[in-house]
Amino acid sequence: MMNYNETIFALSSGHGKSGVAVIRVSGDDLYKLFLKITNRKSADARHAYFANMRDNEGNIIDQIVATYFAAPASFTGTDMLEIYSHGALAVINKIFEYLILNGARMAEPGEFSKRAFYNGKMDLADIDGLAALLDAQTDAQRKSAISSMMGGDSKIYEMWRTQMIEISAYSAATLDYAEDELPANIGKTIRTKTKKLYKEIENALSRYAAVRAIRNGFNITLAGDTNVGKSSLFNAILGANRAIVSDIPGTTRDVVSASIDIYGYMVNLSDTAGLRETNDTIEKIGIDRTRSEIEKADLILRVVDGSKEIKNIKIADNEILIINKSDLIKNKNEKKAIYLSAKTGSGINNLMKIIKKKIAAMTSNTESTVAVNTRTHGLLLETVNELKNALEAPNENYDIFSEHTRRAADNIGKILGTITASDVMDATFKQLCLGK
Secondary structure, eight states: OOOTTSOEEEEOSOSSSOSOEEEEEEESOOHHHHHHHHTOSOOOTTOEEEEEEEOTTSOEEEEEEEEEEOTTSSSSSSEEEEEEEOOOHHHHHHHHHHHHHTTOEEOOTTHHHHHHHHTTSOOHHHHHHHHHHHHOOSHHHHHHHHHHHTTHHHHHHHHHHHHHHHHHHHHHHHHHSOGGGSOTTHHHHHHHHHHHHHHHHHHHHHTHHHHHHHHHOEEEEEEESTTSSHHHHHHHHHTSOOSOOOSSTTOOOSOEEEEEEETTEEEEEEEOOOOOOOOOHHHHHHHHHHHHHHHHOSEEEEEEETTSOOOOOOOOTTEEEEEEOGGGOSOOOOTTSEEOOTTTOTTHHHHHHHHHHHHHHHTTTGGGSOOOOHHHHHHHHHHHHHHHHHHTSOTTOHHHHHHHHHHHHHHHHHHHTSSOOHHHHHHHHTTSOTTO
16 A cells, blocks of 8 residues: 655656756655755745755755645645756756655655545646656647646536436436426437437547557558569658668568658558568468558658559558659540659659648547547447437336446546546556656
8 A cells, every 4th residue: 555645756857968968756744855955044935945955964956946845725735845956867866866765765666646636736647648648759648648638628527427326326326206396208208318419439449540540559551562663652652761662573571661750740650561462471471461560640742653555553541552664654644633643752742741631531520529548449439338328218217217327437547546546546657757
């Protein structure tokens, strides 16, 4: 059992050489420790003080700026200190040594946020958003995460849960009260509200793929026959030589991947082995991996060689047809295709704009609903199943209806952390880093 009164500390800024390091301390009654660190007789909360921080023997450790946050007006809801020192590893280690000698211990990953959770400062949905924000590499990822972290998702979850509890309560009440003692048309009202909740959560689940792509990056795969210029196009998009380019068919034997920011969206771009019949065992493995990449791709760039005869090519909704080697083509008759030359760079900018439009279409309206992640996805699936079971219950059988809507409310409670198993909660906090 973790002792939430212990004084804990961690480096909240990044590791490595830096101009400034931020060290967080959380615990009960840290005012005296703050006065000792800053060599002061008194101090105000939420006020930054400059000081020469000294060790227990009186030797200067570093010149620092420090702030005291009095409970409950802090990130964790407990007393907190923030120490801003120089970012040298020797300085950081010396401050850590000082804190240990004064009764503190190193925090575990996510322990600051766990305290915030237990003190009612954050719920699990907020913490999911915080974890996503810490991992954000693009502006789209930042926007999605910041909304979750600041309570946008929690408000929707809490609204759903409140409505489910109300529906469950009214369903149970129909068993104990006479019809004239209940609101008019209560049965119809209950079913209408349940259907509305079912559709809203189904809608959130339908957007899971788009939200996952924003959080983890869109998977875009270059696919096509051998020697059509996929690797050259891969390099042209990246602006760097990352794949081997050769005129020999079958050069790419494995999937080559790289991450790139395209107009604020994180994209995981993959160059794959050309699709063809082959007896080469190694190439066969590469082709199998190509098919695997195509299956999990959000968008496929189907590349063909424009210098050769182009027959009728059918493309799926998640594909862009690219006719490469446009510098060798006179007639450009394929209206649905993008003509470009990976060699000269002609048409690359147009391709990037088309990719942006495709991604924007996939992510349309994702900001208006909850950002479903792996943890919440399973719980929401269980929720819609319970609501479906409630709606499929025989008419007038409100005890079954009440039980299923109550279970649905419990699943939403697990998302928020108001009802939680310890293993679910621990997994949520462990996705965070030290100092959070």
